[in-house]
Amino acid sequence: MNRAALLAVPLALLVPSLAVAHGNTIEISATPQPVEVVPLPCFPSGKLTLGMTNTGRKATIADMRISGDPGLTLSRHQFSSYLPVDQLVKAPLEVTVPRGTAPATYSVRLQVGREQLTAPVTILPTPPKGPGDNLLLGEQAVASSTHGNMRLCGGVDGNADSEQWGASGWHDATKGVFPDNYGVDFIAPTTVGRVVLQTLDSARYPAAVMGIRDFDVQIRVGSEWTTVGEIRGNVQGHVSVSFTPVTSNAVRLVIQDSNDHGYSRIVELEAYSA
Ligand SMILES: [Ca+2]
Structure with a gap:
């Protein structure tokens, strides 16, 4: 396809072809690892920063698919972004679990094209609520x-x-x-x-x-x-x-x-x- 013909292709068609052509050049990141989750509604926990870096030679658009083990609730299941070359693009992911979830290790899976990353999720014990403990901590x-x-x-x-x-x-x-x-x-x-x-x-x-x-x-x-x-x-x-x-x-x-x-x-x- 010559240059004139390429320019004539509508952007909507051009962009997916770019993503496919450079689908193997996206680096996935997730911090922190593991992400720690306390099973209380107002406790600040379970905050993960997702990242995509385009290590190819051309800007592209990438779609990250996000899935978690049963029992985890994720604030998003997709992270799509325009990716300039060599630039980290970030998005937040919140991971929550129901009150009473027992301490355990779970996983969140991130996939862009054929690239995959598994991020560990650690469920911590609920803070004690006995004598001397703050009864409101993390409660709704x-x-x-x-x-x-x-x-x-x-x-x-x-x-x-x-x-x-x-x-x-x-x-x-x-x-x-x-x-x-x-x-x-x-x-x-x-x-x-x-x-x-x-x-x-x-x-x-x-x-x-x-x-x-x-x-x-x-x-x-x-x-x-x-x-x-x-x-x-x-x-x-x-x-x-x-x-x-x-x-x-x-x-x-x-x-x-x-x-x-x-x-x-x-x-x-x-x-x-x-
Ligand atoms: Ca406060």
Whole structure:
């Protein structure tokens, strides 16, 4: 086919032929290996970065097929991209498993043309939830709203560092409108006697300026919410609220105001049996 004829071929036809012609020159990568998964809904785990590198001499389009062992839930089953020469193109893959999945090793299989890579997945034990352990860690968060830039799980992901607020915090979506709620629904009756709030308190955004000011701690018994603590005028980043231990099915903060009267910012919410 001469050059003029080649240019006349519609792009839709040309592109697959390029991919076939250079199908053996795509390097597949996956990091980390193994990827570790904790079987809790809000625990930050199971994040894999997939990569494709075109080591051929011409740009191409490649399709990665992604499959996992039974029991794994994958956030995607395909990763398609235009690949310039010698340039790593990346995409995220989230791997999750149902609560209660036993520790084991599974596999995710990645295939581009005839190239294949098997990435190991290690299921870790669920963190203990006994006396002295944070009962909210990784459990399913429930909120009145969540801002589009934040993650619902950010307030119970185990990271209480205000300097990592953007990656690991939560705030509501209703600026200047209160109350806002944030908490956890337990999967089984759980005795709670202390709730600990870490509100935003960084060098740039101190709690006295940006943190939660007024809030109620509530626990739910049956379908009834009961207020077990009331904090007003708070300017601290770290606030611990103790009360007579109660066996409950949910715990939450009802946030009445923040120091900037804008958003309700939680870096981490924790609860303990006593
Ligand atoms: Ca957090």
